[in-house]
Amino acid sequence: MHTFQFGSSKEEVLLAIPERKIKKLAAGEKRLAILRIGEVLHIFDVQCPHRGADLGQANINGAGEIICPLHQYRFDLKTGDVRSGYCSALPVYRNELSDSGLTIYLP
Template identity: 25%
Template sequence: MSLKNVKWFKVADNKNELQWQDNNMLIAEVGGRKITLAIIKDEVFAYAHKCPHASGVLADGFIDATGNIVCPLHRYKFNPTNGRNVSGEGYYLKVYAIEEREAGIFVGFEETNWISIFK
């Protein structure tokens, strides 16, 4: 029994129409949430707007040579696929599902169905 549903929101028709910053990141408003998008090796990733450590705006950071997201405040590094902190501090970055479909780019947010827990 799965307790989670994913609600999908269209971000754009394609990644080329998005207003990427020079660091290949941008802030997007999706489904009422502010998130960060990044393009790494021609693949789009979606994750939290702010760093879980000290709330640095991640779109103001950069992508390092190995493809990690780097916070602008304290240089904490995160794997864009699973959100794991790779510089050793133990934090996890919230990562969102993202799909590039024929109809466009979609970001998915997990929603928990709390009613089903009590059935």
């Protein structure tokens, strides 16, 4: 496992990632999507595990699900589990927001 650091303070991270707007981030070779709800950040692969659609264009519903824009498969925002559709789970990444910024834990 390795870590990727984004920003150098909590305030910087909160300003850089508008609430409820999916933002894309390159973490080394990985392409990630970040969604912020309040001070909770959800980080997941930017490519849908079904056919690779861009989840930067996904919608989020009130049940805490990411909805892929291509075939509308739904994934649990916290676990990445498939809630609707037939494919593997969406990889989601543990992260920690602190006074020194956002730390993302990558496998």
